Amino acid sequence: MTGRQRVALIAHDQKKDDLVAFAKAHEPFLSDAAIVATGTTGGRVAEACPSLDVKRLKSGPLGGDQQIGALIAEGAVDLIIFFVDPLTPMPHDLDVKALMRLAIVYDIPMALNAATAEALLLHAEAGLTAR
Numbered sequence: 001m002t003g004r005q006r007v008a009l010i011a012h013d014q015k016k017d018d019l020v021a022f023a024k025a026h027e028p029f030l031s032d033a034a035i036v037a038t039g040t041t042g043g044r045v046a047e048a049c050p051s052l053d054v055k056r057l058k059s060g061p062l063g064g065d066q067q068i069g070a071l072i073a074e075g076a077v078d079l080i081i082f083f084v085d086p087l088t089p090m091p092h093d094l095d096v097k098a099l100m101r102l103a104i105v106y107d108i109p110m111a112l113n114a115a116t117a118e119a120l121l122l123h124a125e126a127g128l129t130a131r
Contacts, residue, residue, distance in 0.1 A: 005124060008068045008080045009037040009045060010060065010099075012090065015083035016041055020048045022081070022114055027051060029125055036071060038064035065095040072102045079124065080110040081117045 007030065011019035023030055023045045031051045035042075042056035058064040071077045080103055090096060103110040111117035 005033040006076055006078045007033045007035050008071070008077045008082075009035055009041055009054075010065070010068065010080070011038075011041045011083040012060075012085035012088065013040075014085040014088055016044055018114060019081070019083045020044050022083070022117060023049050023052065026121055029121055036068060036077065038068065060095065061091060065099045069095075069099050069102045072099075072106050072108055075106075077108055079120060080108055081120070082110060082112055083114070083117075084112045 009019060009023070019041060027049050030049070031053075033053070035045070035052055035054045037045060037054055037056055039056055039059035039062070041060075042054045046052060046054040046056070057067040068077065068080070072080075080099075082099070084096075100110065102108075109120050111120050
């Protein structure tokens with residue numbers, strides 16, 4: 001990855017606080033990134049981290065996951081951070097699976113938890129290529 005990172009941020013309801021805390025902890029790196037996020041998650045991150053450039057899309061269940069999927073297919077996303085709640089059933093689970101499938105098809109690094117997100121950001125901060 002070269003130039004300004006294009007990062008997608010997504011979080012299930014029970015993980016939104018965790019993603020906001022993660023964004024605050026990594027605000028210096030993320031402030032240099034172009035961030036796209038699903039609706040509520042993007043609003044929460046933008047409110048907690050005013051220095052971040054966050055473009056909010058629709059809420060995940062209302063099409064936000066699919067909007068991010070379209071951005072992946074267009075080559076407009078370099079990294080996905082999606083804090084998943086594995087213990088709560090999601091009515092839009094098929095959309096989530098489709099998003100994951102696109103990340104795999106287009107070889108986009110995707111973190112599904114804080115530990116992996118931390119590793120991906122450290123990798124990106126070091127200027128290393130994830131692909």
